Amino acid sequence: MADRSTDIDRIMDPDSVAIVGASTDETKRGYQAIETLQEGGYEGDIYPVNPSADEIRGLEVYSTVSAIPGRVDLALIVTPAPIVPQILEDCADTDLAGAVVIAVGFGEAGEDGQELEDEIVSLAREHGIRLIGPNTSGLINVHRSLNLVGADTVPEGNLALLCQSGNMAISLFTEAATRAGVGFSHYVGVGNEADLQFHEYLSFFDDDPETDAIVCYVEGMSDGRAFLEQARDVTTDTPIVVLKSGRSDVGKRSASSHTGSLAGDAAVTDAVLEQAGVVSVERSDELLSVANALSSLPSADGENVAILADGGGHATLAADALAERGLAIPQLTDETQDNLQDVLPDAASVVNPVDVAGGTDEDQSVFVDCAEAMLADPNVDALMLSGLFGGYGIRFAEQYTDVEIEVADDLADLAAEHEKPLVVQSAYEGFDTDPHAVLRENGIPVVESLDVATASLEALATYGERVAAATESSDFQVIGTTDTAETISDALASGRTQLSEFESKQALSEADLPITPFELATSPDDARDAAASVDGPVAMKIVSPDIVHKSDAGGVALEVSTEAASDTYDDLLAAAHDYDPDSQIDGVLISPMADAGVELIVGVVDDEQFGPVIMCGLGGVFVEVLEDVAFRALPLTEADARGLLEDIDAQELFDGARGNPPVDRDAVVDLLVSVSEFVEANPSVSELDLNPVFATEDGVEVVDAAITLESDGTARVDGEAPISRGTTDD
Amino acid sequence: MADRSTDIDRIMDPDSVAIVGASTDETKRGYQAIETLQEGGYEGDIYPVNPSADEIRGLEVYSTVSAIPGRVDLALIVTPAPIVPQILEDCADTDLAGAVVIAVGFGEAGEDGQELEDEIVSLAREHGIRLIGPNTSGLINVHRSLNLVGADTVPEGNLALLCQSGNMAISLFTEAATRAGVGFSHYVGVGNEADLQFHEYLSFFDDDPETDAIVCYVEGMSDGRAFLEQARDVTTDTPIVVLKSGRSDVGKRSASSHTGSLAGDAAVTDAVLEQAGVVSVERSDELLSVANALSSLPSADGENVAILADGGGHATLAADALAERGLAIPQLTDETQDNLQDVLPDAASVVNPVDVAGGTDEDQSVFVDCAEAMLADPNVDALMLSGLFGGYGIRFAEQYTDVEIEVADDLADLAAEHEKPLVVQSAYEGFDTDPHAVLRENGIPVVESLDVATASLEALATYGERVAAATESSDFQVIGTTDTAETISDALASGRTQLSEFESKQALSEADLPITPFELATSPDDARDAAASVDGPVAMKIVSPDIVHKSDAGGVALEVSTEAASDTYDDLLAAAHDYDPDSQIDGVLISPMADAGVELIVGVVDDEQFGPVIMCGLGGVFVEVLEDVAFRALPLTEADARGLLEDIDAQELFDGARGNPPVDRDAVVDLLVSVSEFVEANPSVSELDLNPVFATEDGVEVVDAAITLESDGTARVDGEAPISRGTTDD
Incomplete structure (x- = not known):
């Protein structure tokens, strides 16, 4: 072969x-x-x-x-x-x-x-x-004039397009045809991915001198895990931008009737692509502009964007749009403000966003002075020029076009010199003016939509961060081949795939996870002795392989005193028997009452596209109502775990809301990494659910746990390592 | 005069x-x-x-x-x-x-x-x-060729533009110049609004035969309340679309340096504009397309959108984008699906979104058959055609252009016949083809961006709902002129503007609001007697005009038994004294412990742009962390109150999460309306805070209350009715 x-x-x-x-x-x-x-x-x-x-x-x-x-x-x-x-x-x-x-x-x-x-x-x-x-x-190989699609002329450029819809490809071709400065090196309709899959094209494009960025329209990948592995390597040199459709339930329905492909949960997809250094966009009208910006500009070192606008409206809207995307609009240094004040009229705003307030109406070279000051500012990672630039020759007087051409040249030089990205938003983009052509020749994108321009800046900032983070991030290779936890081997040996709370906690304790102390009582006397050995009241929970929802079965008692423990034991057994007379009862689990704190949920699932994925978020009633949870693909590095925690919206709860002490984040990070290691070390684990987990200033405690195993016990135990789960062709 | x-x-x-x-x-x-x-x-x-x-x-x-x-x-x-x-x-x-x-x-x-x-x-x-x-x-009066701006040619059309930024106006003019089918009747740069204000133009445009919709770019209104009053009347005939900038803190900073205008909280602005039947957009690139769609199409009777796409990619992305905006993609009736199956190839998807799967490649009149079936479907309120329509003459063969022209005519006729809005998204919009011209002549908008097209559909659906709701909604006229609550008059008479919890509850009880029963104890014996008169333990809270944050002062005791009440009285007084030795102590408030339930917060504030506004949302730690709250301008109708509750994200909590019984929504609605009436009847109230409020299946209970009065006691008490607060020229 x-x-x-x-x-x-x-x-x-x-x-x-x-x-x-x-x-x-x-x-x-x-x-x-x-x-x-x-x-x-x-x-x-x-x-x-x-x-x-x-x-x-x-x-x-x-x-x-x-x-x-x-x-x-x-x-x-x-x-x-x-x-x-x-x-x-x-x-x-x-x-x-x-x-x-x-x-x-x-x-x-x-x-x-x-x-x-x-x-x-x-x-x-x-x-x-x-x-x-x-x-x-x-x-299509555009540079070789090899067009096997029969599409209209495809504008030549530096973007490679991997696409799961022919009509989306046509849309992107026509968009590029009407927007100057955007074009393609290759197009591949990946179709059913029966043999060649999404990820296999990535390294070709990475090596291809004609390609500077890769654009993917994805409905569902047949081997998402392989894509993550490959993307992580490729994206450091060649940015990858993905539009994933089928985000909604209805969209998923449509996607599967279209190509029969999988379409996983949008939140999982976004998170794991980010982890691999891939830039996701949610709107189709942002896809090409974002990829184009990434293909020709250096990434931003941080998320601080300075705005230079020739009107208050653009200044304000740009600031709003950037802030909405989570970017920062930093204060400029006093020196920068002084320099701006020197060249701008009194009415100008020299704080960020900068509004030249007419200061460029008659002399557009003032833009250069402003950009010079702003790009040199150490607080600034990227510059957005917003408003009418490139259209002064149309708006005011024809002779300004020549001035603007020179200004365009100077702006591009300044951006190159400072190695900071510059994105130009102009109301005159559609007029395809000469100053815009000069900017584009120098790799500076010119965009009509203010919102799309801010999407590009967001991508430049996040891409920079992600590439920087990539070295500390997961390699996406899950390497375990044999279950190391004895409890798991025993369960599989006896043909069971659902571990009881007691077994789950035993397995996790073997791996030194911070489980609330627990003891299995098999008689009322046992229960009393176990309760007596604990300071304060205890929690008592029925242990049965047949009862998954213990509360529904009346199988949970909280705040039980030592005196009441033996009676409670009998009560719980009676309730469980009433609930399901045939249930096998292994006993009652006895634990100290956990310290209150921030209630979390931690879980691992086997995503159909991306393999094992960990989730962490707010627990209790709010996990269902608010779905404030975040995801990462396993295995998890410490940096991944920190990033995962930071993705949870309710950060105030970790920092100590309402005068509560802040939560011990390091302990939560350790827990997440330990869970990842546990799942790697026990490849038969297909699902794991720690709920609730209480996090306090003193650490973290897992109060309940449930582990599910693959029914054939061989999920990732097939003798070969490293193994990617979720692949379809192994 | x-x-x-x-x-x-x-x-x-x-x-x-x-x-x-x-x-x-x-x-x-x-x-x-x-x-x-x-x-x-x-x-x-x-x-x-x-x-x-x-x-x-x-x-x-x-x-x-x-x-x-x-x-x-x-x-x-x-x-x-x-x-x-x-x-x-x-x-x-x-x-x-x-x-x-x-x-x-x-x-x-x-x-x-x-x-x-x-x-x-x-x-x-x-x-x-x-x-x-x-x-x-x-x-600018475009139809009269009266251009007092000196702008480039402004495309003629049916949109009136009220704008607080000259450069934004130029952006919108150039956007219209490059997008066929969008133009203006008038432009007004409202500037500082020193005399003529935003709202005063609305009724002129409402009567103007050349104007079919009003577009506003707003940085801050000097009389937002008057705008609401006026907009509510105008919008039923002439849709009003607003882009409000200064949404972010940085944006606000910029807006005020620009025109010196106010810029209130974005959440308040969005809510009260919606209440007045105004359509808000968040992105500048949606403004004109949304207004254009509203200007020429009937509104949708509901939020059920059918998607007809000539490719799975567009079908899926359109479904995603519509779902993201909260619109529904309903199932089509069996009859519709049968009719579609009759004209489409087997590979087509005849569930919504419909993908013709090549069925129109050689005969575009199939679009007419599909649209006919879908528009006739009672489950469908609006139709989106997405993909390549209007470009078949470019994509496939020139002769198709003539077919498409006929199809365009037929599609417009069908939409008119069924009185349902039809929005066309086409990758070929930028090519300005003849079929697109026919659609536009018939009032059917053609849009390039899939995302902007879905914004138009969202606006058509929400505008329809809002106009329908307008008759049941607030008239925005706050009519109270004299305070009716005796407690308030007394406090003002004694020169105080901050009511204690006891006074606040007294004032609200006078107005029959559902306050947890309370009694003021002024001695340990009083306290014991009060506690004895209550079933079960009580809550005890210090009452002092000098102590606003009672918990911080150690001034709150919960679950106090009758036996402990008198000692607790002494403890609370001692703690208050320690906290602030100079504080005046009026006694201790004694109430039964409230039933647990869903914890809410209800408040009224005097918004600087829009006057009195009510807020309701999740209480407890989550009000700070999640900010899951919603707003309406006062006075509140019952319909407003229901809408307000529905705007809160965590609806599951009201419906009974985790097996809890559902909350008595009617009781919460009654409370909100009562609060509105109370504030109307007591114009000196400038702030009101009910926190917490507990809602259960049995009703609602206000557990804590704080009322602040205007310092001069004449906020809305100037002898004239009706009065709009927040105006600058009265």
């Missing part, structure tokens, strides 16, 4: 293409594909393949791919689905690197389609051929 | 204009203003005014306004600020209706400027002249 990474190079940048299903009918894709390649100026070899034609558009037609005399890098297969297997069979002894399978009627179309998809994947692997699709709109 | 409403007609639609400060210098505004009027084709009389010129651009120049022989409707004053008073003096005996004062250097420039501003307002009122500005960019 050929080297698969070399294959991807040959597929993405082929010297020869076979069009399988070539046609003499001008209305057919099999004709148009050849026409597009010829008229577009593709300089590689084109081999039409059709058993019943001799010549199409001046090219010799071959009956099969195997009949082609030269080496073929890539085949575009435009035949109906059922014929694809025999085409791949025919390629068995060729040196074909890959095939783009346009046809629909595969996995997205139900069971029969899935069978056919499995068949072509198996044939392709057998014969060393990589597949793009099926159910794809195709592939 | 002339009729002021007639004045506004003469100002907005003048037959004659004086240019005061006219100039022979072509670079001056005083020359360019005349040039713009002449070249724009203004057909009214133009009178240049300048004491030292004879003729400008062929027009006779007058030395003063009073020297003009004809009647002058409007004066554009382009002189420096200090000369404005003498110009107004000169107009004393003329029939001038209004003046546009361009100059800066008034209220926005500090104290001296404010003095000058007060002077010109006083002169203008004395002489019956209304003022626009000062510090305004001017006025």
